[in-house]
Amino acid sequence: MIHIVGGGLAGSEAAFQITNAGYEVVLHEMRPFISTGVHETGDFAELVCSNSLKSMDLKNASGILKQELKDLGSCVIDVAYKHSIPGGKALVVDRESFSKEITKMIESNSKIKVDRSEITEIPEDKDLWIVATGPATSDKLYSWITEKFGKSAHFFDAVAPIVDFKTIDMSKVFFGNRYDEEGKDYINCPMDEGEYTYFTENLVNAEVLPIDGFDKKLLFSRCQPIEEIARSGVDSMRFGPMRPVGLKKDGKRPYAVVQLRRDNYAGSLYNIVGFQTRLKWPEQDRIFSMIPGLQDVKIVRYGVMHANVYIEPFKITDEFFRARSVPNLYFAGQITGVEGYLESIASGLYVAMNVVRTIERKEPFRLPHDTMIGALV
Structure with a gap:
């Protein structure tokens, strides 16, 4: 057998x-x-x-x-x-x-x-x-x-939040794929420099969940928590998951962009792309509501961190x-x-x-x- x-x-x-x-x-x-x-x-x-x-x-x-x-x-x-x-x-x-x-x-x-x-x-x-x-x-x-x-051995991995589409303020966001303005696959939440700076300052000072044996050196580079990316430099997120390259709103490229990708057929759920996190759950509600269009968003699955063994x-x-x-x-x-x-x-x-x-x-x-x-x- x-x-x-x-x-x-x-x-x-x-x-x-x-x-x-x-x-x-x-x-x-x-x-x-x-x-x-x-x-x-x-x-x-x-x-x-x-x-x-x-x-x-x-x-x-x-x-x-x-x-x-x-x-x-x-x-x-x-x-x-x-x-x-x-x-x-x-x-x-x-x-x-x-x-x-x-x-x-x-x-x-x-x-x-x-x-x-x-x-x-x-x-x-x-x-x-x-x-x-x-x-x-x-x-x-x-x-x-x-x-x-x-x-x-092991390393630390994290999961990004999933949100309820009905709670997104569509008046503040726009649909579009990178380098394809006609695309409808991603919801884009644009930020100006002031919004980005305010978001970053709050993110790096937010409370995180303690993880047994947590070591930053053991973070998987392609799945780092968004707060750790933010701590590595003021522009790190803008050149990472929040990069605005290839995205335009009203013909102009935003200073930074948070992207949401559809998570199911119905389009009722969207995940926040690249926003893996170990923030405490109330902090996820507080911090992510600072993103334009997500001020009243309902998180249906919170981000979590876990150890990956191998x-x-x-x-x-x-x-x-x-x-x-x-x-x-x-x-x-x-x-x-x-x-x-x-x-x-x-x-x-x-x-x-x-x-x-x-x-x-x-x-x-x-x-x-x-x-x-x-x-x-």
Whole structure:
């Protein structure tokens, strides 16, 4: 029997690939009965952070990675395209309908047995195990991993708020995509210099939630809290998530812009792009209401910060992500150190391919290094 621990993007993709090859799996997912602290549902492949899977442009690394996943028969990426919503050149999905379809596909698959319990250790038996528990691996399983393989690592990640569209003052904002004034995919909240300065001063002095073991040096550079970006320099936000380049209102470029991206099909929810934060919740209400158009906004999901754990695969696994000291155990997804939705899907697909080859007594397959997935794994 093949066991997959974790029903995120990597675990779901691995389950589909293995069952499509004709084999049965047990998919262990402790949610919703045991919470991770960052997930909100018990659905499979829940998107915790952004609802963007990055660029679809084939001149872009993310676009090429998507194409390779499609060429290799990724089920998860197919569902993502099916549930895409307007987002400029990016593949943006309705996070709820996307994960609900993945969940329906898994629960209706006769070759997948779903086990809603926590796995705290991996037995060394004849079964094959794939650990794809992601950055929010449970404390008990993480303790077993560190006891078995030695100390692992972590960094700090954060989530941006989602707001209710009906509470946005549309008289103070405008629709538009970067470099495309006719685009309607983003809501733009323009600021003049005075508004930007006032917002920045309040943001850097706002109260934040204390995080155990928090260390600024361990912040993920592409997902830094907005308040930390602001503290790094007065213009940092204007050259980062609030950059006004390519955006015009009444023919003029604003001093700074806060962008909101649609989060669902209905357009009833929008997320504040690049505004990951660990501000206390009352402070999020206070600070973000200083953004033009958001003075009366209702936040339906607050930003939070969490630690992302991962193993050091070069020390623990071979090139196929099989544990050197436990030959029936594989690792896949973000727990291996890959970062991002697409990268997690690719990791789950790659590991599943080689688990199938192991069952069939074939030599493991290494993807060429001149492919996106081959270079990634």
